[in-house]
Amino acid sequence: MLIRFKKNYEKIAMGLLSFMPTEKDLKKLQATVKEYDANENWQLYLWKEDDDVLGIIGTTKKEDGVIHIQHICVTPSHRHAGIGRKMVHELRAMMPGVTVCGNEQTASFYEKCKADTISL
Numbered sequence: 001m002l003i004r005f006k007k008n009y010e011k012i013a014m015g016l017l018s019f020m021p022t023e024k025d026l027k028k029l030q031a032t033v034k035e036y037d038a039n040e041n042w043q044l045y046l047w048k049e050d051d052d053v054l055g056i057i058g059t060t061k062k063e064d065g066v067i068h069i070q071h072i073c074v075t076p077s078h079r080h081a082g083i084g085r086k087m088v089h090e091l092r093a094m095m096p097g098v099t100v101c102g103n104e105q106t107a108s109f110y111e112k113c114k115a116d117t118i119s120l
């Protein structure tokens, strides 16, 4: 299930976000996590199964109300098991009627998820 980011998950969030090609630089990564913590238009969610945090998805709300998925990562040992898709589907279910889209990095995966016909 998706849970809202809390400060006590900061280290695990940084570890997951560092898999994004845009978050390889430590200073950039720290600034990103700070923004998620401080900016109400930036929202970060963790994917938790039992006691394990296995994925992360982060969004930003633009002035037109559109939600952009700017980060999505799954821990390498649990990839190709549908977690990325489940995060996208659960995020969209949390925001009925809201337009959600990907950004330059996430759009191809997001479009793939949107095209899913499988039920999760």
Ligand SMILES: CC(C)(COP(=O)(O)OP(=O)(O)OC[C@H]1O[C@@H](n2cnc3c(N)ncnc32)[C@H](O)[C@@H]1OP(=O)(O)O)[C@@H](O)C(=O)NCCC(=O)NCCS
Binding pocket: 019, 020, 021, 072, 073, 074, 075, 078, 079, 080, 081, 082, 083, 084, 085, 086, 105, 106, 107, 108, 109, 110, 112
């Ligand atoms: C992208 C990512 C979140 C997918 O998570 P996942 O849990 O493995 O995803 P799922 O199991 O739900 O789906 C896997 C499918 O997505 C595809 N996929 C992975 N990355 C993709 C991408 N960037 N664009 C399009 N499809 C992608 C896989 O090829 C696979 O396809 P298949 O089902 O036809 O074999 C994960 O690979 C990851 O953390 N990557 C590193 C972080 C990253 O680069 N994020 C930005 C790119 S979205």
